[in-house]
Amino acid sequence: MEGKIYRPHFSTASDARVVRTRESLRRALLELLQSRPFEQITIREIAATAGIGYTTFFRHHPTKASLLDDIAAEEIRMLIEYLLSTFDTRNVKDSSLALCNYVADQRTLWSTLLTGGAAGTLRDEFIRVSKKVAEESQHTAGWLPAEVGIILVASGTIELLAWWLGQEHPIAVDKVATIYERAILSPVVMSSDD
Amino acid sequence: MEGKIYRPHFSTASDARVVRTRESLRRALLELLQSRPFEQITIREIAATAGIGYTTFFRHHPTKASLLDDIAAEEIRMLIEYLLSTFDTRNVKDSSLALCNYVADQRTLWSTLLTGGAAGTLRDEFIRVSKKVAEESQHTAGWLPAEVGIILVASGTIELLAWWLGQEHPIAVDKVATIYERAILSPVVMSSDD
Amino acid sequence: MEGKIYRPHFSTASDARVVRTRESLRRALLELLQSRPFEQITIREIAATAGIGYTTFFRHHPTKASLLDDIAAEEIRMLIEYLLSTFDTRNVKDSSLALCNYVADQRTLWSTLLTGGAAGTLRDEFIRVSKKVAEESQHTAGWLPAEVGIILVASGTIELLAWWLGQEHPIAVDKVATIYERAILSPVVMSSDD
Amino acid sequence: MEGKIYRPHFSTASDARVVRTRESLRRALLELLQSRPFEQITIREIAATAGIGYTTFFRHHPTKASLLDDIAAEEIRMLIEYLLSTFDTRNVKDSSLALCNYVADQRTLWSTLLTGGAAGTLRDEFIRVSKKVAEESQHTAGWLPAEVGIILVASGTIELLAWWLGQEHPIAVDKVATIYERAILSPVVMSSDD
């Protein structure tokens, strides 16, 4: 176990080379995801596209999925951070619009992730972070366990976005925001009313 | 000249041996799914567990996923058939209860599928069949495209069931049915009212 | 062991169907040999070409090679029978010519066999039959064991014929006969002079 | 994209591991050939015997036959190199003796190859190399095309050696050399006299 591959200190990843390498890897994976689904991409391809040695990949990520997790975690973190800064239980409508606008602004990135086989990873990461956030503000509803609410919102969000970004003919942001508000957010957020 | 693997006539699967073999395969996969997730199961294991030759597997399914699809399609078909026979737009509550009871009655099977890595397949199959059913009864809402409604209900259903069946301490059927009704079904089904 | 396949009575193969089937198999193999080497021909192809069922093949031959052996044995038997009827130690020249003429008369057949991967089988069969014939007329030379003589003549014959029939531009029968006499037959047959 | 199996640079096989691996493969095949014929040996066995991974085999040889060719080519090359250094058209007798002694000195190796199913490969390789050598010294006889001479000598050589090394009771080298000279070499080499 715990092979002998030389791994950079993950914690103190301050080394400029390390930063550069990891950034290359992320970019490479995202680039490849635009041409075919995640499972069909090999580590060798990622390394080649990133312009780094095959072995070097493993110095930064134990597995292919780990790199994707990295990307997903980062994007989800930024998304949720943004949402938290604008979120207001009283104003679900604005929050919905904010989310949709945020995603629309980075359409290419999210489109790539959601249609390239990373949807599952994003959803799981979404749930994970949401749970952590929810731990602080314990607002348990009567009929709806907080965990279920999170799962439903997270999966609903991912599904809706995936559908949206997968459409041939673009759909207006506010229409999607309306769907999001009425079919996904409200039913769960309003649960406390009961 | 007659290359490739000899595949039984999938359409005319009247041969007793073929029926037996396929049944064995389904059972074998379900059995194995109880011990570990789908991706960690090899075709060789399935064949061995089913008591059939490795090659024979491919005479019935081009890939491991195809067998799972088969099972998922069958279960989803039966589930939806059952639901359609009891469904009533006016009475969402009873439908919710019916669904939850149906799943609870086959707890082992659904638990295996939902927690064994087949959730995605089930969800996709759910969506596929739902779309086909929906084609007939075109009731498009104003703000909610039918397709989105289907996707949200399907994914919500799967997520909720997966959470339910994954709980350590059993949760009452009617509690889950309530969640299902209020957080998943109603928001979408009521859309036509608007 | 000794499986349960129903096999026609090999000894009393008087049944019209059996005779027909076997003849079809021989013809089919020879036909296929004209398009590609023996090892690349499958039993299924032979059966299909012969217009008989796959299983039926095994009712007549335990293996693919067995069918080829059959053909080779038959041709070698006829060739040697013919040679024996004209052979004369004193007149090696005429014998050589006789052999070459015999083969030239059935150019297609021998060409197929010799260039289709059956050369080895023919050679072995040639040796086998020759040994049996030689058992009767024991004429052992001093320096050359009869067995070696047979092997050298047989392999030399096959090699020369294979070369001959594989040439693009046809070569006159008498030229080949001369080579056969001087390079293959004489050196061995004359051995008794010593 | 970089598909296929990764093959070591055949030309620049300077890597110590590559050299080691290939040597292991040769030794493994020769070892196995002593117990059963070539066709009955599987690549998996060769790899296992050589102590290398199954896949690694294909990184060095596209097919099982290719490994045998390698060995055959090497041995034939060395044999012919040795013969050329001692060969003299005027002294066929000594050349014959030289050949027989050379083979006798490596009795085990040649015995393995000739009786293990590699005779055909050796013969073909013998012919191939001989042709290349003969291209330089164009001495075409009147009645005997050079190519035929080569084929007959090569096949005769292989057959005689195979018979010799296959005998239960050992046969003196000079006796074999005599046969070789009188029945195989002389008839062809003397052809130019005519």
Added chain:
DNA sequence: CTCTAATCGAGACGGTACGTCGCGTCTTACG
């Protein structure tokens, strides 16, 4: 001319080996 038994056709099946692919580890040659 019939009837009985042998032969045949079809094809599902178990099995063995093949060659491919990708992963993750380990070694080595090279700068």
Added chain:
DNA sequence: CGTAAGACGCGACGTACCGTCTCGATTAGAG
């Protein structure tokens, strides 16, 4: 003398062909 290049072991995949095994359907040829 450290590091990228890449050889290697591993294990699963899917293909190809083999030879066996049911079944019926057909067809000789003997009575």
